[in-house]
Amino acid sequence: MTVQPLSMASMKRRPSIGTLKFAESIFIPVAALAVSALLFSLFLLALGKSPLMFFQLIWVGGFGSSFSLQNTLQRAAPLILTGLAFAIPARIGLTMIGGEGALVLGGLSAAAIAIPLVTAGVPPFLTLPLMAMAAMLAGGLWIGFAGWLRYYRGVNETISSLLLSYIAIATMNFFVEGVLRDPASANKPSTMPIGDAYRIGAIPGTDVHWGLAAGLILAVALHVIMTRTTFGFAARVTGGNARAALAQGLPVGKLIVVCCLLAGACAGLAGFYEVAAVHGQANASLVAGYGFTGILVAFLARQVPLAVIPVAILFGALAAAGGVIQRRMGMPDATVLVLQGLIFVVLLTSETFYGRIPFFQPKRAEERT
Amino acid sequence: MNETISDGALVTALIAMLGGAIRVSTPFMFVALGECLTEKSGRINLGLEGSLVLGAMVAYAGSFLTGSPWAGVFYAGCAGLVLGALHGFICKLPKVNDIAVGIAFLSFGTGLAFFFGKPYIQPQAPRLEAIHLGDWTGDPRLAQALEVNPLFFVGVALAIFMWWAFRNTRFGLIIRMTGDSAPAAKAMGVSVDLVRFIATAIGGFLAGIGGAFLSLYYPGSWNQGLSSGQGLMAVALVIFARWGPLRCILAALLFGAAGALGPSLQSVGISQGYYFFNAAPYILTLFIMVASARSKAAAREAPGELSITK
Numbered sequence: 001m002t003v004q005p006l007s008m009a010s011m012k013r014r015p016s017i018g019t020l021k022f023a024e025s026i027f028i029p030v031a032a033l034a035v036s037a038l039l040f041s042l043f044l045l046a047l048g049k050s051p052l053m054f055f056q057l058i059w060v061g062g063f064g065s066s067f068s069l070q071n072t073l074q075r076a077a078p079l080i081l082t083g084l085a086f087a088i089p090a091r092i093g094l095t096m097i098g099g100e101g102a103l104v105l106g107g108l109s110a111a112a113i114a115i116p117l118v119t120a121g122v123p124p125f126l127t128l129p130l131m132a133m134a135a136m137l138a139g140g141l142w143i144g145f146a147g148w149l150r151y152y153r154g155v156n157e158t159i160s161s162l163l164l165s166y167i168a169i170a171t172m173n174f175f176v177e178g179v180l181r182d183p184a185s186a187n188k189p190s191t192m193p194i195g196d197a198y199r200i201g202a203i204p205g206t207d208v209h210w211g212l213a214a215g216l217i218l219a220v221a222l223h224v225i226m227t228r229t230t231f232g233f234a235a236r237v238t239g240g241n242a243r244a245a246l247a248q249g250l251p252v253g254k255l256i257v258v259c260c261l262l263a264g265a266c267a268g269l270a271g272f273y274e275v276a277a278v279h280g281q282a283n284a285s286l287v288a289g290y291g292f293t294g295i296l297v298a299f300l301a302r303q304v305p306l307a308v309i310p311v312a313i314l315f316g317a318l319a320a321a322g323g324v325i326q327r328r329m330g331m332p333d334a335t336v337l338v339l340q341g342l343i344f345v346v347l348l349t350s351e352t353f354y355g356r357i358p359f360f361q362p363k364r365a366e367e368r369t
Numbered sequence: 370m371n372e373t374i375s376d377g378a379l380v381t382a383l384i385a386m387l388g389g390a391i392r393v394s395t396p397f398m399f400v401a402l403g404e405c406l407t408e409k410s411g412r413i414n415l416g417l418e419g420s421l422v423l424g425a426m427v428a429y430a431g432s433f434l435t436g437s438p439w440a441g442v443f444y445a446g447c448a449g450l451v452l453g454a455l456h457g458f459i460c461k462l463p464k465v466n467d468i469a470v471g472i473a474f475l476s477f478g479t480g481l482a483f484f485f486g487k488p489y490i491q492p493q494a495p496r497l498e499a500i501h502l503g504d505w506t507g508d509p510r511l512a513q514a515l516e517v518n519p520l521f522f523v524g525v526a527l528a529i530f531m532w533w534a535f536r537n538t539r540f541g542l543i544i545r546m547t548g549d550s551a552p553a554a555k556a557m558g559v560s561v562d563l564v565r566f567i568a569t570a571i572g573g574f575l576a577g578i579g580g581a582f583l584s585l586y587y588p589g590s591w592n593q594g595l596s597s598g599q600g601l602m603a604v605a606l607v608i609f610a611r612w613g614p615l616r617c618i619l620a621a622l623l624f625g626a627a628g629a630l631g632p633s634l635q636s637v638g639i640s641q642g643y644y645f646f647n648a649a650p651y652i653l654t655l656f657i658m659v660a661s662a663r664s665k666a667a668a669r670e671a672p673g674e675l676s677i678t679k
Contacts, residue, residue, distance in 0.1 A: 095466075095468055095469060095472075097472060149659060153659050153662055153663065154662040154663045155655075155658045155659055155662045156608075156658070156662075158415065158468055158472075159415075159601065159604055159605050159654075159658065160655060160658060162598070162601055163598075163601070163602070163605070163651045163654050163655050163658075164651075164655070166597070166598050166648070166651040167648050167651045167652060167655070170644050170645065170647050170648035170651070171644075171645075171648065173644040173647075174642065174644040174645045174648075177644060178642075178644075292476060295472060296476070299469070332483065332484055332487040334480055334483030334484040334487065335484060337476070337479065337480030337483055337484065338477070338480040338481055338484045339480075340476060340480065341473065341474075341476040341477025341478070341479070341480040341481070342477060342480075344472070344473035344476055344477060345455075345459070345470070345473045345474065345477050347473075348459070348465060348466070348469050348470045348473050349459050349462065349465065349470075351464050351465050351466070352462040352463055352464050352465050354464060355464075
């Protein structure tokens, strides 16, 4: 009689492999976040600060009021785009960390093309799309170049894309302090302000600029492209095994370059919104580390474009709460950097647990016999 | 008239570049030697940039608190050692990507340095003294260019030692074997993980010392913009130097000269395009990577286990 319920239990169908994998890919990053929070609490305790207060302030500063929520979303917008800029090349097997450079160059291009257009009095509804296109083109070519170097010249894309970031920042400084400098910007060299008439407004009913909407739309679109189209399938096959993809006759080189173009365009667009919605001009404020945080966002989202959205909002909250933490706890602004770095390290360490937690593994009783 | 002025200016600029190359190259040299050791064992540590920045901060704080710059250098090495050891430990876990972990340590090390370094931005710490090699020339410009920091000679000696040790010692052979073929090392009873752990940790130590040079000698103070990617350029530099410690010195000097281009032109009044010349080292690195990526010599001398060349 006692045997009956046991066999009933084993009769119960195990969830499918897909469900298990999905659960695993949610559980491990969340656990990594929890472990990072725990380690960071110990770090705070060692410094004599209250972890409870810290996490409470993150909640208050990130989501506590409609003001802080909008601040969070404002910062999440570029993070979605730079997260995508890392995630898309990652699906094709590249570790492309040049998002910062593409963002900066995109912002510079947008501001540069705006100068003659604004001076000539071209109306905003023509000027802004042209600015966005210039930004996406510049960012896309920048990262696309790194992808091209990778496939056709065998240059490691991680190092080359990072070098390109430094070159992009130097280029921005070169133009902003030189040819494109607005003489009126005395203390902080900047390009000519595009003016309020040309600024992109907020999404109605909020203070959040339209970059958030662009990020959401692009994340969904790229998710569909990467999971539901032939192109996305080919890209994922290449990411899984480039040699096999070549043997199948897939145009690996073209796929890589197109993915990098898309990625760079995303980061460039983030630069456009920073110029057209946030700063109104291109200057050193563009180098705010969004490109680098985007890498972490993409890793935490496991390079899934849709998952980039919630993760970007989480890190947007962290950035938004930075100021409150600085004021209320008397801690340096680098506190957020330490937490981000810690999450990064723990998250990558957690990669080792995939396929090793028995609960998430499909039963392979038949194979073993 | 113009010509004589420009001749004098040219000599001044060249001398400034010579001195600048020696100064700027030293951190490159230490990071490159550390990375060379790590890569010879078959692993890549992109996080040396983090070790470099943390080392710079710890060295400055150490020098300020103890009053001895050399104690600061030692502490900087230890800070780099800890980060390197953590990197080495995490990378030996299965399924973990060493390049990605390097990026993580880059941001973690930088974050820690900025966090703990905040109180040390203002105070003046005792700096490392230079050795005056050029006083006999009687030319103040040459004398200034030939003020060489002792760490430069330590780096050169270390490179020569590493070159000798890779060829002639048992440990050197073990490292090369681990880097070229992990199965062969295993078959010889060598613990691949342990060798790589040690190589990564020592690599971190050297990167930390490179950072100490930045904050204690040139530019000689601690601030958040102190490092501008030297740790990462050193990774490319090692590829360019084809994993040879002696060639690392030459490559570091070349990079140092490129880095000194902007400031030395500025010293003779050419400030036009200063920011463009600041980009020179990065552009040079990129060119070198393109040139060396498919070369046969690089393919022959690259450690077989290295994921960056695959």
